[in-house]
Amino acid sequence: MEKRYKIGEFGKLVGLTTPTLRYYESEGLIVSQRDDNGNRYYTDQDVKWLGFLLHLKGTGMSLNDIKRYVQLRAQGDGTIPQRRDLLERVREDSLVEIREREANLKVLNHKIDWYAGKLDKTIDENEDFETYLKRFQ
Amino acid sequence: MEKRYKIGEFGKLVGLTTPTLRYYESEGLIVSQRDDNGNRYYTDQDVKWLGFLLHLKGTGMSLNDIKRYVQLRAQGDGTIPQRRDLLERVREDSLVEIREREANLKVLNHKIDWYAGKLDKTIDENEDFETYLKRFQ
DNA sequence: TTAACACTTAAAGTCCACTTTAAGGCAAGC
DNA sequence: GCTTGCCTTAAAGTGGACTTTAAGTGTTAA
Known part of the structure; x- marks a missing residue:
């Protein structure tokens, strides 16, 4: 027979709290069945679907877009x-965001290096960060 | 003499609205001077600082952590x-987040490929996504 | 049998990062 | 002189994604 998970057990399995699962259900992201x-x-x-849902969410996809996806799925293979x-749009957005983060992180890394240079005096006392940054452009 | 930017002009320069600039000031992220x-x-x-602030923000650093950074900066080179x-912690968090996003994006890409396979019938009708995914593990 | 614990619902509260509203002041150009 | 458009403040509202609270029911273990 198929295994039935109560909400608490299910929550532990997928790493969500029971209020969050009820909230997701109220938002139309997941469904549940009822026992006697x-x-x-x-x-x-449901474990599989929630697993995939969390991957979608992890790309930055909004709950609203996930809901749209659920609604399309409910309408069948057509x-x-x-x-x-929809997923291709999400992929594009996610890629853009990752690239932006990486660009910002690069500047942050330069700042950390700049602090290191200031501390061990390998960067001139009078060179400010903006001037230092220009070295890498 | 030094150029003075009024809030509207400054906002356009840095890409923020005037309410946002006032909000940042109220939160202690930026300062301003006053004319007659x-x-x-x-x-x-200020243009330089806001530029760097936006890089910090773009790594995912919270306004609260940026505020802590501002407070430390105000205390001098010590x-x-x-x-x-602080920045090293932010870098670590940001790197972790980027890697997580990339991992989730990978699954999303597989799903898009799976849809392509379903549409052009190069993936068997009966193979579900979870089974398909296991091919790449 | 009683305490502990899981479940139920609806509604209100929280956090973050703004945005909007309301009410008004000042300076430049027609 | 009046309109336009910038500026000022304080406070309330927004959106997303939950979390917390309140009030109650049912099952299990000592």
Whole structure:
């Protein structure tokens, strides 16, 4: 038979709190079934979906876009092109963000190096960071 | 003489709205001087600082941590080690985040490929995404 | 049998980073 | 002189993603 996970157990499995899971359900990101006591339960299918959802979320995709994705999925295989397009847009945004972060991180690294140079006096006392930065442009 | 920028001009220069600049000032992230009419003005020094602030922010550093940095800077060169430590922590966090994003993006890319395979029938109809993903592990 | 613990709902609260609103002051140009 | 457009302040509102609170029901273990 299929394994049924109660919300607490499921939460531990996927790394979310029970209020968060109920919140996700209220937002239409996940669904649950009910047992004879009216309590939610989840199956391995739900574990898989939530796993993927967290990957989507981890790329920076908003809950709102994830919801749109869920709605398309519910409409069957005919919406595969739209889902692919949606994910391609998310990929582009995510790539842009990663590249921006990397660029900003580069400047931060130079600042850390600049502090090191100031501390061990390998950078002239009078050279300010902006001048120092220009060396790398 | 040094150029004085009024808040609107300064905002355009650095790409922030005037309410945001006032908000940053109220949060202790930037300072401004006042002219004879009591209006704020900024100098090229402020342009430089805001430029660097935006790089810090762009790494994911919170306004609160930027404020701590500002406070350390105000205490003079003696706090250079603390500032460097703070920035090193920010760098570490930022690197971790970038790597996580990249990992999640990888899964997203596989999903897009999987959709392509479904659409052009190079992936078997019955193979689900989780099984497909295992090919790359 | 009673305490502990899991579950239920709806609604309000939180945090961050702004943005918007409201009400007004001052200077330049027509 | 009046309109336009900049500036001022304080306070309230917004959006996203939860988290917390309140009030209650049901199951399990000692």
